[in-house]
Amino acid sequence: MTTASPTSSLPALPPPPAALRRLITRLPIQPPSLLLAAALNRTLRPRLPVDAAAALAGHTVEIEVRDFGVRLRLALRDGRFRSAPDHGPVTLRIAADAASYLRLLRGDEDADRLFFERALVMEGDTEYGLLLKNTLDAIGPLLHWPSPPR
Amino acid sequence: MSASTHAASPSPRKPRLVCPAGSLRALTLAIDAGADAVYMGLKDATNARNFAGLNFDLAQAREGIAYARSRGREVLMALNTFADARAPERWFAAVDAAAELGIDALICADTAVLAHARDHHPQLRLHLSVQASATTREAIEFYRERYGIRRAVLPRVLTLSQVEQVCRHSTVEIEVFGFGSLCVMVEGRCALSSYATGQSPNTAGVCSPPSAVRWEDGAGGVSARLNGVLIDRYAPDEPRGYPTLCKGRFDVDGTRDYALEEPTSLNTLSLLPQLMDMGIAAIKIEGRQRSPAYVEQVTRVWRAAIDDCAAQPSRFAVQPEWTAALGRWAEGQQHTLGAYDRPWR
Numbered sequence: 001m002t003t004a005s006p007t008s009s010l011p012a013l014p015p016p017p018a019a020l021r022r023l024i025t026r027l028p029i030q031p032p033s034l035l036l037a038a039a040l041n042r043t044l045r046p047r048l049p050v051d052a053a054a055a056l057a058g059h060t061v062e063i064e065v066r067d068f069g070v071r072l073r074l075a076l077r078d079g080r081f082r083s084a085p086d087h088g089p090v091t092l093r094i095a096a097d098a099a100s101y102l103r104l105l106r107g108d109e110d111a112d113r114l115f116f117e118r119a120l121v122m123e124g125d126t127e128y129g130l131l132l133k134n135t136l137d138a139i140g141p142l143l144h145w146p147s148p149p150r
Numbered sequence: 151m152s153a154s155t156h157a158a159s160p161s162p163r164k165p166r167l168v169c170p171a172g173s174l175r176a177l178t179l180a181i182d183a184g185a186d187a188v189y190m191g192l193k194d195a196t197n198a199r200n201f202a203g204l205n206f207d208l209a210q211a212r213e214g215i216a217y218a219r220s221r222g223r224e225v226l227m228a229l230n231t232f233a234d235a236r237a238p239e240r241w242f243a244a245v246d247a248a249a250e251l252g253i254d255a256l257i258c259a260d261t262a263v264l265a266h267a268r269d270h271h272p273q274l275r276l277h278l279s280v281q282a283s284a285t286t287r288e289a290i291e292f293y294r295e296r297y298g299i300r301r302a303v304l305p306r307v308l309t310l311s312q313v314e315q316v317c318r319h320s321t322v323e324i325e326v327f328g329f330g331s332l333c334v335m336v337e338g339r340c341a342l343s344s345y346a347t348g349q350s351p352n353t354a355g356v357c358s359p360p361s362a363v364r365w366e367d368g369a370g371g372v373s374a375r376l377n378g379v380l381i382d383r384y385a386p387d388e389p390r391g392y393p394t395l396c397k398g399r400f401d402v403d404g405t406r407d408y409a410l411e412e413p414t415s416l417n418t419l420s421l422l423p424q425l426m427d428m429g430i431a432a433i434k435i436e437g438r439q440r441s442p443a444y445v446e447q448v449t450r451v452w453r454a455a456i457d458d459c460a461a462q463p464s465r466f467a468v469q470p471e472w473t474a475a476l477g478r479w480a481e482g483q484q485h486t487l488g489a490y491d492r493p494w495r
Contacts, residue, residue, distance in 0.1 A: 110441035113479055116389050123367060127202060127360035134203025137441045138173035
């Protein structure tokens with residue numbers, strides 16, 4: 001029997017050099033937030049159950065890609081994912097490295113496991129975070145490439 | 151845990167592999183990975199994993215049952231919390247829904263729920279939940295005589311020899327836990343979290359209600375609080391566990407340590423030959439709250455191990471890759487045989 005080892009099939013994602021990372025950290029968060037919102041409106045929004053969309057709407061979530069120095073803020077408002085302002089409180093803050101996010105998006109990873117290992121940090125409203133995690137788990141992979149060997 | 155070999159009598163009964171499903175996706179992946187049965191719950195307090203976004207509505211349950219049945223597998227429904235005396239109707243309605251869905255078995259703990267199933271749906275197969283905390287042949291026999299249970303899930307407080315005693319004399323099938331997070335193991339009787347939150351697993355279906363959990367980043371690391379009560383503080387790079395009172399670290403007589411239970415995962419792969427020799431009917435994997443990826447991978451390992459053990463019980467050896475795969479998903483990243491090999495009773 002074989003057990004797929006998700007880490008063995010990770011795409012190469014070299015984090016940027018420290019100087020570039022420092023620069024990225026200082027860039028406005030709106031462009032990457034808008035990009036992610038657009039991607040989620042195409043891939044996630046149509047698959048989001050009505051009750052989950054209602055429960056998740058109206059809250060700002062901050063997502064940090066630690067090794068790239070990228071930070072984004074999103075909110076689900078009026079039925080669409082949108083970029084959220086770079087100030088004010090957030091309901092939930094999630095931080096992880098790019099590789100962990102990729103494994104989660106491909107459905108190869110367990111958020112609890114990442115959490116145990118501190119590879120994923122979640123701060124803020126735990127109930128909202130759990131709803132988000134369980135909703136995404138139930139929907140399944142949002143990214144189908146590259147897939148791990150089976 | 152290292153690979154080891156065991157002696158066992160030839161051709162033991164092959165236990166059924168019962169896997170967790172917190173969502174339709176987890177259910178289908180468990181079936182595809184080789185589960186003989188999956189267990190699931192409805193989206194309310196009638197089951198002991200009552201978390202937002204988790205579990206099944208009736209349409210999803212129908213779809214899951216159809217998926218499993220078309221592949222010759224079973225779907226069991228966990229209805230394993232204790233009915234609220236102010237409104238037991240919700241629990242009875244859930245039994246009625248399970249019967250209407252045509253579920254293969256209902257996993258119950260509360261005698262009122264069992265009695266409702268017995269009286270209104272005599273065709274419904276009943277399993278006694280671990281939450282009923284029946285630890286002796288006599289206790290299990292009581293549930294068989296009164297409610298007609300066909301299987302009992304043993305609490306994780308028994309040693310291997312105690313499991314064997316129950317199994318050899320039981321008139322119903324016996325199911326044991328094989329893998330997954332452990333709790334303080336007073337199943338059916340734990341009200342520890344009520345102290346901090348007013349809710350317990352046996353009433354509200356959650357031991358640490360997410361609304362009461364707060365993670366706070368500070369100078370000394372990350373603090374986990376349950377309704378304001380500090381239950382643990384982790385150094386920046388220290389692994390974490392589930393934020394439950396029983397797995398917290400507390401100052402006791404000047405020493406800060408796990409006062410009740412360490413965050414570990416049960417893993418009984420190495421006991422498989424003995425469990426099969428005893429005639430265990432089913433092995434349960436914990437983790438309806440975990441991701442479909444966990445369910446799929448853990449199911450795959452246990453399917454291979456059970457098949458290997460059934461084919462050649464005397465030559466069974468735990469494969470290092472199984473241990474590595476299971477270790478990846480374990481809470482606390484450490485495995486234990488739990489009470490199965492505890493020297494004390």
